[in-house]
Amino acid sequence: MRIELQDIPGLSDEHQTEHRIKSLSLNGADRARTALLNWKKDYGADWKKLIKAICYVGTNERKNLKNPAYVKKCDNPKHGDVYELRANRCKLRLFFFYDPTDEAVVICTNDFVKNDSRRGKSGGQDAAFGLCAEMKNIYERSTL
Amino acid sequence: MKQDELSPELQALLDETPILTEQEVKELGDAVAALDFDPEFVADCIKGDFVNDILCAMDDQGVNKNQLAKKWGKSRQHVGKILDKEKTKNFTIDTIVSLSMTLGLRPQCIKLEPMKAVVTQAAVMRSKIGIEERLRLNWCNDPNCSCAEPPVVADESYAADESYASAA
Secondary structure, three states, X not given: OOEEEEEOOOOXXXXXXXXEEEEEEEOOEOHHHHHHHHHHHHOHHHHHHHHHHHHHHHHOOHHHOOOOOOEEEOOOHHHOOOEEEOOOOOOEEEEEEEOXXXXXXXXXXXXXXOOOHHHOHHHOHHHHHHHHHHHXXXXXXXXX | OOOOOOOHHHHHHXXXXXXXXXXXXXXXXXXXXXXXXXXHHHHHHHHHHHHHHHHHHHHHHOOOHXXXXXXXXXXXXXXXXXXXXXXXXXXXXXXXXXXXXXXXXXXXXXXXXXXXXXXXXXXXXXXXXXXXXXXXXXXXXXXOOOOOOOOOOOOOHHXXXXXXXXXX
16 A cells, blocks of 8 residues: 655645644545645635644644644544544544654544535544544554 | 455545645645735634643643632633633733733733745746736836745735736
8 A cells, every 4th residue: 555644735834843744645545635625615714724723733742732622632542542633613623643653743634524414424523533543553554 | 354454434535535636736735825824814823822822831830710710810701711712712912911921921022024925826927927017016126136926925816817827
């Protein structure tokens, strides 16, 4: 499997002083960047809020990420150390994990839109966390 | 499950994800970079940083919201509004200073720095426009200047203007 880390385009160094923000691409499928592109068109205001959350993670040390309005750890122990980027009154979620080989790198994996009827019952938020955990495992195995 | 085997859910997710084109990546890049010139976005980032600094200080000092409210002489609800729903809250400088000082902190003065130009598609297009036109549009006041970027990135409306596209 081809596993690559891609930059979030347009995100300046000023917004990544503590963490480099990357997107995980599996066999060329880059879910996080695709979501960001689509959200820009479909959810303009919420997209802006989510980019702000990305900047928040980029500019703060991990121990200082205190605001649960932007970052929330998955509370299902089954999925392990995976997180979601969010914002107040924002339907969009971007899932991520910290690179086990370099904690200064945040790797975004997949997306979720709250109350999105198109996803149906199978696409719940916990399932999205589960996909993030699976992508994290794939990435971790590739770095061994 | 074997090592390289994906769950059906992940396989389905990857299958439905189109490969991004260079143009799409550029489009996303331009949109993200343009946010640095959006006053609302920049203000929200500064507000978010302030709230985070207050939350860190509370954590360091072992102060909860109730204790902070008491120390600050405000209601618990007021503190909650500031710290939980900062996006809808417009802080006055008085609020920033008094809340910070309640926690024994002194906010630094707002430091002003020149904005960095962003090379968007529109900026590239502008750079190809002749000097007379750039002077007419007040982009550059040096007739000998051949800089590739305009001094100020304003709106992107020129990008949509076909007469400028044809000039490029």
